[in-house]
Amino acid sequence: MLKGEKVGLRARYEEDIPILRTELYDDVEGGSRAESRPWRPISPSSKDRRLHVDDSVAEHVPFSIVELAGDTLIGTANLWGIDTHNRTAHIGLGLLPSARGKGYGSDVVAVLCHYGFVVRGLQRLQIETLADNYAMLRAAERNGFVREGVLRKSAWVMGEFLDEVLLGLLAHEWKAMS
Numbered sequence: 001m002l003k004g005e006k007v008g009l010r011a012r013y014e015e016d017i018p019i020l021r022t023e024l025y026d027d028v029e030g031g032s033r034a035e036s037r038p039w040r041p042i043s044p045s046s047k048d049r050r051l052h053v054d055d056s057v058a059e060h061v062p063f064s065i066v067e068l069a070g071d072t073l074i075g076t077a078n079l080w081g082i083d084t085h086n087r088t089a090h091i092g093l094g095l096l097p098s099a100r101g102k103g104y105g106s107d108v109v110a111v112l113c114h115y116g117f118v119v120r121g122l123q124r125l126q127i128e129t130l131a132d133n134y135a136m137l138r139a140a141e142r143n144g145f146v147r148e149g150v151l152r153k154s155a156w157v158m159g160e161f162l163d164e165v166l167l168g169l170l171a172h173e174w175k176a177m178s
Helices: 016-025 028-034 104-119 134-142 171-177
Strands: 007-010 060-067 072-083 088-095 124-130 146-157 160-170
Touching: 007 104, 016 028, 016 072, 028 088, 060 104, 072 104, 088 104, 104 124, 104 134, 104 171, 124 134, 124 146, 134 160, 160 171
Parallel strands: 088 124
Antiparallel strands: 007 060, 060 072, 072 088, 124 160, 146 160
């Protein structure tokens, strides 16, 4: 398990799946904001890639997020789009509604940075998030990510186009902060 100050990132357990399905992926509005495709329901027997881990996919590393104090499942995190040639990857995370607003997001981003830069030896990490996702923007910027641009009206979410913010962090910038 990778540990931060408040959270741990560990492998996805089978018992995590029903909780994540119910609290994250069955939420139409939240799911629509988190995905770059339309929301759709996930059946209990589905082997949907957002929940079930396929260890043969090298460019995607999913984690379950647990609160260290109680070893309680509080969300999901991942490094995705891992490009071993250019040594880049993207960060994503989703916190259960009960875990939001408690500072876990910043800690998750910090642990994912450690994993990406130290464990995987990556050069660049990137985050794309909706422009009104202030919690993710704060978590990214607290960890040294720099706003690199705005993708204007690039995300179709619940009947309207929204802007996305592109943030990046380079290994040497992260090391200077550590």
